Amino acid sequence: MAQLRIALAQTNPTVGDLSANADRLVAWTRDAAERGAHLVVFTEMFLTGYPVEDLVLRTSFVDAGIRTLEQVARRLAEEGLGELPVVAGYVDRAGLAPRVGQPKGAPLDAAALLYQGEVVARTAKHHLPNYGVFDEYRYFVRGDRLPIFRLHGVDVAVAVCEDLWQEGGPVSVVGQAGAGLLVVPNASPYEKEKDDVRLELCARRAREAGCALVYVNQVGGQDELVFDGDSIVVDGAGELVARAGQFREELLVVDLTGLPVSEAAPGAFPYDAGDGTTITVDRLVLSGEPVAPYPAEPAPVAERLDLHAEVYSALVLAVRDYVAKNGFRSVILGLSGGIDSALTATIAADAVGPDRVNVVLMPSRYSSEHSLTDAEELVRRQGVRSQVAPIADIVTAFEKEIELSGLAAENLQARVRGTILMGLSNQNGHLVLTTGNKSELATGYSTLYGDSAGGFAPIKDVPKTMVWELARWRNAHTCAGFLLEAERPIPENSISKEPSAELRPDQRDTDSLPPYEVLDRLLDDYVEKDMGSQELIAAGHDPELVTRVIRLVDLAEYKRRQYPPGPKITPKNFGRDRRLPITNRWRESTS
Ligand SMILES: Nc1ncnc2c1ncn2[C@@H]1O[C@H](COP(=O)(O)OP(=O)(O)OC[C@H]2O[C@@H]([n+]3cccc(C(=O)O)c3)[C@H](O)[C@@H]2O)[C@@H](O)[C@H]1O
Ligand SMILES: Nc1ncnc2c1ncn2[C@@H]1O[C@H](COP(=O)(O)OP(=O)(O)OP(=O)(O)O)[C@@H](O)[C@H]1O
Numbered sequence: 001m002a003q004l005r006i007a008l009a010q011t012n013p014t015v016g017d018l019s020a021n022a023d024r025l026v027a028w029t030r031d032a033a034e035r036g037a038h039l040v041v042f043t044e045m046f047l048t049g050y051p052v053e054d055l056v057l058r059t060s061f062v063d064a065g066i067r068t069l070e071q072v073a074r075r076l077a078e079e080g081l082g083e084l085p086v087v088a089g090y091v092d093r094a095g096l097a098p099r100v101g102q103p104k105g106a107p108l109d110a111a112a113l114l115y116q117g118e119v120v121a122r123t124a125k126h127h128l129p130n131y132g133v134f135d136e137y138r139y140f141v142r143g144d145r146l147p148i149f150r151l152h153g154v155d156v157a158v159a160v161c162e163d164l165w166q167e168g169g170p171v172s173v174v175g176q177a178g179a180g181l182l183v184v185p186n187a188s189p190y191e192k193e194k195d196d197v198r199l200e201l202c203a204r205r206a207r208e209a210g211c212a213l214v215y216v217n218q219v220g221g222q223d224e225l226v227f228d229g230d231s232i233v234v235d236g237a238g239e240l241v242a243r244a245g246q247f248r249e250e251l252l253v254v255d256l257t258g259l260p261v262s263e264a265a266p267g268a269f270p271y272d273a274g275d276g277t278t279i280t281v282d283r284l285v286l287s288g289e290p291v292a293p294y295p296a297e298p299a300p301v302a303e304r305l306d307l308h309a310e311v312y313s314a315l316v317l318a319v320r321d322y323v324a325k326n327g328f329r330s331v332i333l334g335l336s337g338g339i340d341s342a343l344t345a346t347i348a349a350d351a352v353g354p355d356r357v358n359v360v361l362m363p364s365r366y367s368s369e370h371s372l373t374d375a376e377e378l379v380r381r382q383g384v385r386s387q388v389a390p391i392a393d394i395v396t397a398f399e400k401e402i403e404l405s406g407l408a409a410e411n412l413q414a415r416v417r418g419t420i421l422m423g424l425s426n427q428n429g430h431l432v433l434t435t436g437n438k439s440e441l442a443t444g445y446s447t448l449y450g451d452s453a454g455g456f457a458p459i460k461d462v463p464k465t466m467v468w469e470l471a472r473w474r475n476a477h478t479c480a481g482f483l484l485e486a487e488r489p490i491p492e493n494s495i496s497k498e499p500s501a502e503l504r505p506d507q508r509d510t511d512s513l514p515p516y517e518v519l520d521r522l523l524d525d526y527v528e529k530d531m532g533s534q535e536l537i538a539a540g541h542d543p544e545l546v547t548r549v550i551r552l553v554d555l556a557e558y559k560r561r562q563y564p565p566g567p568k569i570t571p572k573n574f575g576r577d578r579r580l581p582i583t584n585r586w587r588e589s590t591s
């Protein structure tokens with residue numbers, strides 16, 4: 001039996017920043033070497049970041065990625081790290097040993113083994129996810145090779161992300177080929193009802209393969225996606241050995257003991273993968289001798305966050321990374337005294353620090369007194385930067401030139417606010433945060449070019465009822481890494497008051513929409529679960545409401561398409577997960 005110390009590099013790449021990702025790979029490998037690791041595993045497509053979308057279709061990008069991989073392999077050796085094998089994801093091209101300058105093959109979602117200055121083995125994802133937020137048939141062809149390399153006597157197999165999720169393919173070959181350890185680079189996005197499905201999956205696959213399994217996941221925000229990390233190690237019986245924290249970078253170093261020593265011959269061997277394909281196993285030997293026994297260090301097992309901590313942390317990381325990775329230093333938003341902008345401001349302050357959050361209080365002729373006082377109270381509690389910009393005179397001046405009445409006049413107020421925020425963004429370089437929630441987005445309850453203006457929408461996938469839950473949660477809890485130090489950062493009145501757009505006297509959201517508890521249950525069934533109208537009625541929803549809400553949702557598609565991006569936290573977000581035609585005459589029938 002043998003021992004190995006594995007370093008799981010749960011780190012945060014930036015899409016398209018090949019050289020920064022390469023630098024990070026070298027730096028984290030150095031840390032792993034200093035901690036005595038025998039193998040370092042980075043995440044899926046680590047060198048390019050994930051997902052790179054249509055960048056994969058650019059020859060220049062894929063070539064640059066392959067070049068970077070080869071350079072980084074050499075650099076590791078030049079910096080004295082060549083003896084430490086590294087597994088890292090990148091984008092390759094189909095065809096044996098493709099190299100820059102050779103005929104172009106189709107892209108592969110690949111992983112490589114770097115050792116002694118060279119790329120010594122390559123593999124690529126076999127099962128391409130093509131559902132939900134994934135479009136991988138558009139980009140990649142499937143891989144058909146499984147590298148198994150002997151490291152200090154232990155045969156280590158490498159498979160990529162979705163290959164773990166599907167029956168058959170490389171992971172089923174791992175057991176047949178008798179590997180002693182399976183390492184899996186991943187880029188698995190966060191969503192709230194994923195629960196502990198990854199742990200169950202790792203445990204099941206480890207038992208099937210009869211070997212320990214190392215699952216390394218990306219962390220960080222990328223446009224609409226947030227990756228939570230939560231990297232996992234299980235033993236061959238499927239028992240949890242180690243776990244990294246969620247929503248934070250971590251080099252998880254784990255001693256695995258009792259690993260089988262292999263003497264299988266090197267070479268390439270075909271295996272029936274059980275899914276109608278043949279996978280070729282490439283066996284190679286890096287080092288046959290087991291390491292001398294050494295005292296194993298206890299493995300860290302991070303506690304999983306509860307639902308609200310998890311969702312809130314996802315939103316904070318999404319904002320922090322969108323701001324930083326897009327080169328902003330600060331954000332700006334309209335603060336109304338209501339709960340949506342209060343929660344958005346709080347998330348922003350936790351993400352980038354209150355001194356980099358700018359809020360504008362923009363009272364109109366219909367604003368209630370508490371709108372201003374609740375907003376001022378939040379400013380006082382959090383220490384964000386604030387200014388007051390009354391809009392009544394601007395609206396009046398506009399109305400003098402252009403005659404507007406009814407809804408058109410009401411919406412003008414939202415548009416004046418949007419214009420002020422965009423003006424201040426242009427002037428000072430702040431990113432405008434849009435404050436709408438998922439219930440509003442679903443029903444089209446926002447003004448185009450008004451409160452829907454902006455660059456990033458932190459709570460666009462959070463239903464209104466959860467907006468309140470998150471606000472209450474944040475008032476009672478904090479997490480390591482949140483930058484806001486205030487106790488109870490959100491004024492209680494912003495949480496408890498009845499929601500209103502305040503675009504006309506005494507307006508209430510319930511003038512246009514059912515109570516949010518009722519609406520959110522219906523939206524969950526219609527949007528998340530895709531129920532038809534008959535099913536909705538059979539599930540107990542009021543038939544008249546079903547007709548009304550379906551109509552609102554269907555007609556608001558054009559508005560959603562013009563809404564800024566924002567982090568996905570539910571199983572079905574508007575955008576990558578739920579894509580419907582705008583021009584669309586299909587209507588659910590209720591009879
Ligand atoms: N299919 C289509 N494709 C492209 N554009 C389309 C379109 N259908 C309408 N349009 C355009 O959209 C316009 C209508 O949309 P829009 O101008 O937004 O106006 P609209 O949706 O009519 O009104 C906004 C609604 O949102 C509510 N609101 C506003 C602000 C804040 C809040 C809140 O509480 O957060 C709520 C407000 O009370 C009102 O019920 C049309 O005039 C037309 O220009
Ligand atoms: N008086 C105001 N001052 C500053 N911004 C405002 C004001 N009123 C509305 N806004 C901006 O427009 C957004 C839409 O607000 P509105 O009051 O219409 O409805 P809401 O969706 O209930 O939001 P909130 O809960 O933040 O009030 C707000 O979140 C805020 O960013």
Ligand SMILES: NC(=O)CC[C@H](N)C(=O)O
Nearest residue numbers: 129161162165187188189
């Ligand atoms: N990048 C991938 O292949 C991810 C797909 C996988 N099912 C997940 O969500 O984790």
